[in-house]
Amino acid sequence: xxxxxxxxxxxSLQINGGxxxxxxxxxxxxxxxxxxxxxxxxxxxxSMLAMSIMxxxxxxxxxxxxxxxLDSLPIEAVSETGMERVRGAKIGMVFQxxxxxxxxxxxxxxQISEPLRDHLGLSRRExxxxxxxxxxKVRIPSAASRYSSYPHExxxxxxxxxxxALAIACHPRLLIADEPTTxxxxxxxxxxxxxxDVLRTEGKMGMLLITHNLGIVAxxxxxxxxxxxxxxxxxxxxxDLFRNPAHPYSRALLASLPRVDRxxxxxxxxxxxxxxxxxxxxGCRFMDRCPHAMEKCNSxxxxxxxxxxxxxxxRCWLYVQGGEHAA
Amino acid sequence: MLLKVEGLRVSxxxxxxxxxxxxxxxxxxxxxxFDVRQxxxxxxxxxxxxxxSTVARAILRLVNLxxxxxxxxxxxxxxxxxxxxxxxxxxxxxxxxxxxxxxSPRMRIxxxxxxxxxxxxxxxxxxxxxxxxxxxxxxxxxPESAERFPHExxxxxxxxxxIARALVLSPSIIVADxxxxxxxxxxxxxxxxxxxxxxxxxxxxFVFISHDLGVVRHFCERTAVMYLxxxxxxxxxxxxxxxxxxxxxxLLRSVSPVPDPEKPALAEVQExxxxxxxxxxxxxxxxxxxxxxxxxxxxxxxxxxxxxxxLVACHHAETLPPAEL
Numbered sequence: 001x002x003x004x005x006x007x008x009x010x011x012s013l014q015i016n017g018g019x020x021x022x023x024x025x026x027x028x029x030x031x032x033x034x035x036x037x038x039x040x041x042x043x044x045x046x047s048m049l050a051m052s053i054m055x056x057x058x059x060x061x062x063x064x065x066x067x068x069x070l071d072s073l074p075i076e077a078v079s080e081t082g083m084e085r086v087r088g089a090k091i092g093m094v095f096q097x098x099x100x101x102x103x104x105x106x107x108x109x110x111q112i113s114e115p116l117r118d119h120l121g122l123s124r125r126e127x128x129x130x131x132x133x134x135x136x137k138v139r140i141p142s143a144a145s146r147y148s149s150y151p152h153e154x155x156x157x158x159x160x161x162x163x164x165a166l167a168i169a170c171h172p173r174l175l176i177a178d179e180p181t182t183x184x185x186x187x188x189x190x191x192x193x194x195x196x197d198v199l200r201t202e203g204k205m206g207m208l209l210i211t212h213n214l215g216i217v218a219x220x221x222x223x224x225x226x227x228x229x230x231x232x233x234x235x236x237x238x239x240d241l242f243r244n245p246a247h248p249y250s251r252a253l254l255a256s257l258p259r260v261d262r263x264x265x266x267x268x269x270x271x272x273x274x275x276x277x278x279x280x281x282x283g284c285r286f287m288d289r290c291p292h293a294m295e296k297c298n299s300x301x302x303x304x305x306x307x308x309x310x311x312x313x314x315r316c317w318l319y320v321q322g323g324e325h326a327a
Numbered sequence: 328m329l330l331k332v333e334g335l336r337v338s339x340x341x342x343x344x345x346x347x348x349x350x351x352x353x354x355x356x357x358x359x360x361f362d363v364r365q366x367x368x369x370x371x372x373x374x375x376x377x378x379x380s381t382v383a384r385a386i387l388r389l390v391n392l393x394x395x396x397x398x399x400x401x402x403x404x405x406x407x408x409x410x411x412x413x414x415x416x417x418x419x420x421x422x423x424x425x426x427x428x429x430x431s432p433r434m435r436i437x438x439x440x441x442x443x444x445x446x447x448x449x450x451x452x453x454x455x456x457x458x459x460x461x462x463x464x465x466x467x468x469x470p471e472s473a474e475r476f477p478h479e480x481x482x483x484x485x486x487x488x489x490i491a492r493a494l495v496l497s498p499s500i501i502v503a504d505x506x507x508x509x510x511x512x513x514x515x516x517x518x519x520x521x522x523x524x525x526x527x528x529x530x531x532x533f534v535f536i537s538h539d540l541g542v543v544r545h546f547c548e549r550t551a552v553m554y555l556x557x558x559x560x561x562x563x564x565x566x567x568x569x570x571x572x573x574x575x576x577x578l579l580r581s582v583s584p585v586p587d588p589e590k591p592a593l594a595e596v597q598e599x600x601x602x603x604x605x606x607x608x609x610x611x612x613x614x615x616x617x618x619x620x621x622x623x624x625x626x627x628x629x630x631x632x633x634x635x636x637x638l639v640a641c642h643h644a645e646t647l648p649p650a651e652l
Contacts, residue, residue, distance in 0.1 A: 041512065041514075102447075154599055185375055187599075188600055214512070215583070215585055215588040217586075241591060242586065242587060242588050256515070257586050258516075258539075258542045259544070259545065260583045261568075263544070264545060266520060269521055270517075306483040
């Protein structure tokens with residue numbers, strides 16, 4: 001069963017009287033116990049997508065089309081106060097910078113107890129016990145004595161564990177992890193990602209993993225969605241995407257990665273840069289940087305299937321029936 | 328040898344404790360030695376707090392050395408009076424992780440680059456403009472960029488400006504502290520290719536500080552791995568990453584994400600984080616996290632000694648099983 005269904009979502013920003021699309025007609029779903037990674041470079045709309053799902057958009061942004069179903073519940077039908085019961089209870093969130101996600105003047109134990117009392121209605125004593133259990137679950141050493149420590153007494157990795165304990169406290173159906181390890185060292189990064197994998201499987205949660213690091217995607221996701229300029233340009237299983245990337249952007253991205261396990265003669269770089277939201281072309285937003293750009297690219301290509309039936313979708317005219325085929 | 332670093336030590340004093348704070352000595356760099364040849368890229372990798380950035384700053388005398396020597400072109404610059412050091416500065420340049428923070432927001436790019444040229448008396452009058460234009464051209468920026476302000480550029484372009492500002496003084500070595508860490512992958516590739524071209528065409532040497540093993544493997548011929556202020560392994564980059572000897576290098580290598588889903592992930596990694604450099608463990612500093620630890624590791628500090636093709640600071644280098652990758 002799908003934990004999350006996003007159907008034709010469009011999120012727009014009002015800038016100086018104009019309307020610009022930060023997320024354009026995106027559709028995907030996440031199954032129970034599955035990790036979908038959303039990859040893309042800065043400005044591709046991946047965080048905007050997460051904010052749309054949680055309905056935490058800034059005031060200039062709004063969802064202008066499409067539907068989001070969380071566990072079959074249409075999110076747009078939920079009132080603002082109703083959303084407060086959804087966030088933290090049905091959706092857990094893990095952010096990049098754990099220090100800014102925690103309250104510096106409350107002990108970590110109090111912070112983990114709060115959602116337990118608010119959402120699950122536990123008493124103070126029960127919540128304390130459950131919070132210590134959660135801290136043990138995310139492998140914070142000597143949890144009981146760390147209950148009354150403040151966030152600044154924790155290292156970066158330990159803080160992120162606290163944030164994860166908070167996120168899973170109410171057994172959410174969906175866990176949104178937005179660059180959860182970008183601020184951490186590689187050894188700690190690996191520990192945190194392994195922990196998230198275990199918790200996701202145990203709790204049968206769906207996970208939306210937002211990252212710019214393709215190495216993390218390869219090791220920790222089931223399926224991948226590649227975003228560029230607010231469009232979902234390609235989605236596939238992890239193996240499929242790394243073996244047969246179809247969209248010119250995905251191909252270029254993979255070719256520009258330096259690798260620790262082998263020598264590369266030269267890195268392929270993508271010329272130019274992502275256009276700003278105000279200057280986005282109407283059609284395919286990658287066309288200015290694409291080596292295969294053609295006349296047709298002035299309008300956005302429809303989704304097309306690639307190869308066999310294992311749901312490899314790409315949005316590029318090269319793959320549309322009747323279009324020219326890729327070399 | 329272009330640059331020789333010998334027995335470098337740098338300490339900071341920090342006040343810690345409550346209610347009566349005491350001054351503690353934080354040994355950020357504790358006996359680091361390496362050398363860099365002309366036109367070679369030397370990488371320094373390690374996790375945060377291992378002292379890699381302090382090494383970079385110490386080479387340029389941006390922090391005070393407690394002990395050790397930094398010999399550049401045969402001259403010991405670690406004890407050189409500032410006045411004489413200034414004459415050498417054009418030859419030793421630095422680029423930073425956040426180029427925006429090292430550019431004045433109110434100065435046009437052309438003026439910022441020209442200032443460096445004038446201060447060092449490299450050129451005057453019209454010749455300055457030509458040097459600036461050449462440097463901008465070399466890093467792939469339009470000549471009109473000279474008239475613009477830093478905020479008008481993207482992150483990748485700002486890093487190009489940072490490189491241009493180093494280039495305009497025709498340095499023989501550039502110390503680069505995490506120069507591509509803040510950039511997107513596609514832009515990172517552009518900057519790495521640009522630096523590789525400068526290295527090949529202008530024979531500039533690099534000391535390249537990074538936490539990203541992939542980037543270091545791509546750019547650097549030789550590499551040193553640092554842990555808590557010390558170099559624990561050094562040698563040819565390829566050998567270090569293909570057959571790491573020191574248990575810490577093995578750990579770093581095995582947790583560095585490889586963009587290949589068909590590569591089976593290694594068994595679960597050990598929990599644990601680097602201890603504070605304020606109170607480093609006795610003996611081998613890695614021993615509390617090491618799976619091969621024995622009694623000798625807890626008491627005796629291992630020294631860097633030849634092993635394989637490089638140098639390794641581990642008591643058991645000879646007897647460890649081959650690294651699984």
